[in-house]
Amino acid sequence: xxxxxxxxxxxxPQVSEATYFAPAWVSARWLPRPRSRWxxxxxxxxxxxLLTILTTLIVxxxxxxxxxxxxxxxxxxxxxxxxxxxWRDPARLAMGVPFSFTLLSILLAHELGHYLTxxxxxxxxxxxxxxxxxxxxxxxxxFIRIKSPILNRRELFDVGIAGPIAGFVIAxxxxxxxxxxxxxxxxxxxxxxxxxxxxxxxxLLTKLLRPGVTPAAMALNPVGCAAWVGLFATSLNLLxxxxxxxGHILYAAVGEKCRKISxxxxxxxxxxxxxxxxxxxxxxxxLMVLGLRHPLxxxxxxxxxxxxxxxxxxGLLILILTFIPAPFANH
Numbered sequence: 562x563x564x565x566x567x568x569x570x571x572x573x574p575q576v577s578e579a580t581y582f583a584p585a586w587v588s589a590r591w592l593p594r595p596r597s598r599w600x601x602x603x604x605x606x607x608x609x610x611l612l613t614i615l616t617t618l619i620v621x622x623x624x625x626x627x628x629x630x631x632x633x634x635x636x637x638x639x640x641x642x643x644x645x646x647x648w649r650d651p652a653r654l655a656m657g658v659p660f661s662f663t664l665l666s667i668l669l670a671h672e673l674g675h676y677l678t679x680x681x682x683x684x685x686x687x688x689x690x691x692x693x694x695x696x697x698x699x700x701x702x703x704f705i706r707i708k709s710p711i712l713n714r715r716e717l718f719d720v721g722i723a724g725p726i727a728g729f730v731i732a733x734x735x736x737x738x739x740x741x742x743x744x745x746x747x748x749x750x751x752x753x754x755x756x757x758x759x760x761x762x763x764x765l766l767t768k769l770l771r772p773g774v775t776p777a778a779m780a781l782n783p784v785g786c787a788a789w790v791g792l793f794a795t796s797l798n799l800l801x802x803x804x805x806x807x808g809h810i811l812y813a814a815v816g817e818k819c820r821k822i823s824x825x826x827x828x829x830x831x832x833x834x835x836x837x838x839x840x841x842x843x844x845x846x847x848l849m850v851l852g853l854r855h856p857l858x859x860x861x862x863x864x865x866x867x868x869x870x871x872x873x874x875x876g877l878l879i880l881i882l883t884f885i886p887a888p889f890a891n892h
Contacts, residue, residue: 606688610665613691613700617664619647620699621657624783631746634786635697635755660783661699665691667731667791668703671798674727675705678720685709697755698790713860718813718869721806722876725795729879732791736763739785740770746780757781758885760792765882796883797844799876801826804851807880812855814865814873819855837887 623643624634647653672689679686685708692701711717740763759776767776781789801811802823811819827845834841865873 601687603688606690609691609693610689612693613703614661614665616693616695617661617699618654618657619644620697621660621664621783621787622647622654623657624660624786625656628744628780628782631744631780633756634781634783635757657783660787663735663784663787664698664700664790667728667735667787668700668794670731671724671728671795672703672705674723674725675720678723679705679707682712682716682719684711684716684720698787702794707856711856711858713858713863714813714816714865715863715869717809717856717858718865718873721809721813722872725799725806725876725879728791728795729883732788732795733762733766735784736788736792737766737770739782739788740766740779743782743785744780745771745774745778756890757786757789758888758890760789760796760883760885762792762882763789792883793885793888796880796885799880799883803848803854805848807876809855810873810876814870816861816864833886838889840889 620639623639626632627634627636668691669689676686676689687706687708689703689705691703693699694701707720711720763776767774767779771779798805799807799810801807801819808819808823811822815822827848830841830845834845
C-alpha cells in the first residue's frame with residue numbers, strides 16, 4: 562500500500578522573444594498552468610474519495626463486528642451473505658465509521674502535508690488521489706502528483722517530510738485512545754485470519770498506558786487497527802528508497818551519497834522477505850517499477866541547514882518507531 566508523492570516534469574510552454582532569457586523552470590512553474598485533464602479535476606478526486614469512504618466503511622463494519630464477537634479483527638472471510646445483509650440494511654455501515662474516519666484522516670493528513678507544502682513553495686501539485694480497493698483495509702492508500710520542477714534540496718526535503726510527520730501526528734493520538742479502550746484479551750487464531758505485528762510505538766505506548774498488558778494480549782479496537790495501518794503506511798513511505806518520501810528525504814539530506822545507502826536498504830528487503838514477510842519481495846518489485854531515481858532539481862548543490870538535518874533525524878526516529886519486520890501473519 563504505497564503512499565509516496567510522485568513527481569513528474571512538464572515541458573515549459575513556449576515564451577516570446579521578449580522573455581527568451583527566462584529559465585525554463587521559471588516558465589514551467591509560474592506561468593499559467595496548462596488546461597487540466599479530467600483525471601486532474603476536482604470532481605474526479607472527490608469521486609475517488611467517496612468510493613474509498615465506501616470501501617473502508619464496508620471493511621470497517623466487518624472489523625467492528627469481528628471485534629464485538631471477540632474474533633480476529635482482520636480476516637479474508639467477507640462472504641456474499643455479508644454484502645447481502647449490508648444491501649438490506651445499509652445503516653449497518655455506520656459501524657464502520659470509527660475505522661474509516663480514523664484511517665482516512667491519517668491518509669488525508671499525510672497527503673495534505675505534501676500538498677500544502679507544495680502550495681507554500683508555489684509548486685504545482687494535484688489534489689490527493691485516493692485508491693479504493695478490495696483489500697484488508699479497503700484501500701491501497703493515496704498519493705499526489707507533482708506537476709512542476711522542484712527548485713532545490715530544501716524544497717524537496719520539506720515536501721517529502723511533511724507528509725509522514727502529519728500522518729504520524731494523527732496516528733499516535735488515535736493509537737493512544739485505542740490502547741486505553743481496547744479489550745485485554747488474546748485474539749483467536751482462526752483459519753483465514755490475519756494477525757498484526759507490533760511496531761515499537763505500540764509496544765512502548767502499551768507499557769506506558771497499560772502496565773502489565775502486552776500488545777499480544779490486547780485486541781485493538783477498529784480505531785487502533787486504523788492507527789496501526791497508518792503507522793505501517795508511514796514506515797513504508799519513510800524507507801530511504803527511490804520515489805518514496807524517505808528516498809526524497811535522504812537525497813535532500815546527503816545528495817548523491819544516497820545511492821549507496823538506498824542500495825543497501827533495498828538489499829535488506831531480500832532477507833526480510835525470506836524470513837519475515839513475503840510482501841517485502843512485492844514491495845521491492847513495486848519500487849523497481851517506480852524507479853530508484855529522484856526528481857530533477859534546478860539547484861541541487863544547496864545543502865540543508867542544521868534545523869532540517871535535525872528534522873531528518875526525527876524522520877529516522879519515526880521510521881524506527883513504526884517499522885514492522887513481520888507486519889502480517891496468515892493463519
